Amino acid sequence: MEQRLPALPALGGDRGVRRDAGDLGRDGRWGSHRRHDRQHNRPGAPLCGRHKKGTQQTEALGRSRGGFTTKLHARCDAKGRPLGFVMTPGQAHDVQGFGPLFRMIADRVHALLADRGYDADAIRAEIAIAGTQAVIPAKKGRRTPALHDRRKYRLRNQIERLFNKLKNWRRVATRYDKSKSSYLGFVSLASASLWLPFVHET
Numbered sequence: 001m002e003q004r005l006p007a008l009p010a011l012g013g014d015r016g017v018r019r020d021a022g023d024l025g026r027d028g029r030w031g032s033h034r035r036h037d038r039q040h041n042r043p044g045a046p047l048c049g050r051h052k053k054g055t056q057q058t059e060a061l062g063r064s065r066g067g068f069t070t071k072l073h074a075r076c077d078a079k080g081r082p083l084g085f086v087m088t089p090g091q092a093h094d095v096q097g098f099g100p101l102f103r104m105i106a107d108r109v110h111a112l113l114a115d116r117g118y119d120a121d122a123i124r125a126e127i128a129i130a131g132t133q134a135v136i137p138a139k140k141g142r143r144t145p146a147l148h149d150r151r152k153y154r155l156r157n158q159i160e161r162l163f164n165k166l167k168n169w170r171r172v173a174t175r176y177d178k179s180k181s182s183y184l185g186f187v188s189l190a191s192a193s194l195w196l197p198f199v200h201e202t
Contacts, residue, residue, distance in 0.1 A: 059180045062089025073097030080158035082191040113156040
């Protein structure tokens, strides 16, 4: 029945089957030959291709040089303590994570340190409107060079140290969670552990 073979007819008087053996591989309804028992007349679309559109963008997944990846944008204070996180697909530029991170607690920021990837006129304008000092090196090909405080810029290594500590958690370094909320939840849990030594100061 699984191979859709027709039922055998009753035995004749000579105790032989009344149908030729050559007809056993023929479908009784359609009359077409089956070259393989798993071959279908109208194969449907694979189940893996049936997904909702926009799911990858919603879950912050995208294609980049490293493959199917996600990008985690972070912000920390002068002591390297995490303050906020934003997730974007892996191919997204770092500038896309600036706005949400900067507007979290923009009223308590005296100086914002960032690398050359954030050197854009729109970003500098938003920082100036908030009354914050922009400590961002200018790109080499910039037509109007912008100066920055090199002494303060040395503190930018705090964000690099933060990512180094977070990557000690294997679940943060390699995203195993399918949903964006699950991954950010564990990142927040790992960040809370970094705040424990400073609890008595707050």
